[in-house]
Amino acid sequence: MMASVCCAQSLRQEADNAGLLIGTAVRPSQLSEAAYASTLAHEFNMVEPEDAMKWWVLRPDATTFDFRQGDEVVRFAQSHQMKIRGHCLVWGRYNPDWLTQGHFTTQQLSQLLHEHITRVMKHFAGQVFAWDVVNEALDENGNVRDSLWYNQPGIGLSENGTAYIEQVFRWAHKADPRALLFYNEAEGEGLNRKSDAIYAMVKDFKHRGVPIHGVGLQMHVPNLDANVPEIAANIARLTALGLRVHITELDVSLPVDSSGRLFPDDLTRQAEVYRGIVWACLNSPGCTAIQTWGFTDKYSWIGSHSRGARGQALPFDRAYQPKPAYRAVLEELLAGRLPAH
Ligand code: 9MR
Numbered sequence: 001m002m003a004s005v006c007c008a009q010s011l012r013q014e015a016d017n018a019g020l021l022i023g024t025a026v027r028p029s030q031l032s033e034a035a036y037a038s039t040l041a042h043e044f045n046m047v048e049p050e051d052a053m054k055w056w057v058l059r060p061d062a063t064t065f066d067f068r069q070g071d072e073v074v075r076f077a078q079s080h081q082m083k084i085r086g087h088c089l090v091w092g093r094y095n096p097d098w099l100t101q102g103h104f105t106t107q108q109l110s111q112l113l114h115e116h117i118t119r120v121m122k123h124f125a126g127q128v129f130a131w132d133v134v135n136e137a138l139d140e141n142g143n144v145r146d147s148l149w150y151n152q153p154g155i156g157l158s159e160n161g162t163a164y165i166e167q168v169f170r171w172a173h174k175a176d177p178r179a180l181l182f183y184n185e186a187e188g189e190g191l192n193r194k195s196d197a198i199y200a201m202v203k204d205f206k207h208r209g210v211p212i213h214g215v216g217l218q219m220h221v222p223n224l225d226a227n228v229p230e231i232a233a234n235i236a237r238l239t240a241l242g243l244r245v246h247i248t249e250l251d252v253s254l255p256v257d258s259s260g261r262l263f264p265d266d267l268t269r270q271a272e273v274y275r276g277i278v279w280a281c282l283n284s285p286g287c288t289a290i291q292t293w294g295f296t297d298k299y300s301w302i303g304s305h306s307r308g309a310r311g312q313a314l315p316f317d318r319a320y321q322p323k324p325a326y327r328a329v330l331e332e333l334l335a336g337r338l339p340a341h
Contacts, residue, residue, distance in 0.1 A: 182215060191230045
């Protein structure tokens with residue numbers, strides 16, 4: 001008989017039982033809000049700073065490291081026995097102006113990036129157990145994106161495909177040999193040209209001994225249409241390489257009308273998308289974490305990003321009440337992992 005949702009205590013407890021990390025992105029400024037903090041600590045066993053460990057927060061200028069916001073997240077997590085995922089050391093977007101407009105040479109950029117990775121990882125060593133080392137480096141065709149770090153002007157490995165990515169994984173491993181190192185990507189969750197390119201890259205890295213331990217599948221679902229069999233197949237091929245998969249940024253945004261109202265049945269359809277994704281992860285032993293990109297509709301990047309056209313993407317509503325999506329996740333966690341076959 002299926003276990004009943006009535007008696008489950010929290011996502012966290014059921015995830016612990018299922019041997020899964022259940023995490024969410026957090027913003028330190030919200031940790032002082034009682035409902036935010038208590039829901040977070042009760043429901044999740046892992047956190048990831050949504051922005052607090054990015055260049056634009058950590059690096060006010062070329063010589064300063066400001067760890068205050070990151071440390072705040074670490075303190076909260078430690079006082080509630082939660083794991084901490086770090087995000088992200090290398091990303092071609094959202095870098096501070098002093099960096100993007102500094103006219104640095106490749107050699108200077110290489111030094112800056114090496115120093116950044118080393119200082120940040122050493123600062124959080126023993127606290128952050130896994131890092132998104134590189135975020136969103138590939139385009140929709142699977143080509144390496146033009147970026148500051150690759151070829152504009154890059155760190156000295158431009159036109160060498162994934163060589164700059166390999167280089168930063170090597171630096172990261174040296175900085176904190178105990179940290180799990182992830183490549184994190186958007187829109188490569190199912191089977192497509194981008195996910196094929198991710199697969200080819202990490203397979204090559206594994207075969208040549210480049211230190212990489214996992215792939216983060218972001219899983220921002222914009223159209224209530226996640227292809228669960230494809231996602232499961234992609235997770236299966238990645239984990240077959242001996243890599244972990246983390247679902248890193250799950251949210252399922254819904255269209256809202258001009259008065260902010262949802263269309264009928266969309267909360268139920270949203271719940272089924274959440275259910276399918278949790279099922280796909282639980283069905284694969286190498287998929288060890290599921291993380292949502294925020295947890296309450298009160299705070300989510302979707303609203304401003306879509307200029308109000310979409311929203312309500314997360315498992316808790318604006319008043320921290322669980323939505324059908326929450327119940328679907330809980331039910332799947334209660335069902336647990338499928339027996340290995
Ligand atoms: O949700 C994040 C938002 O608060 C930031 O302004 C933005 C830029 O740093 O990044 C958002 O998070 C992104 C994540 O870091 C990488 N994947 C896509 C996420 C949504 O844009």
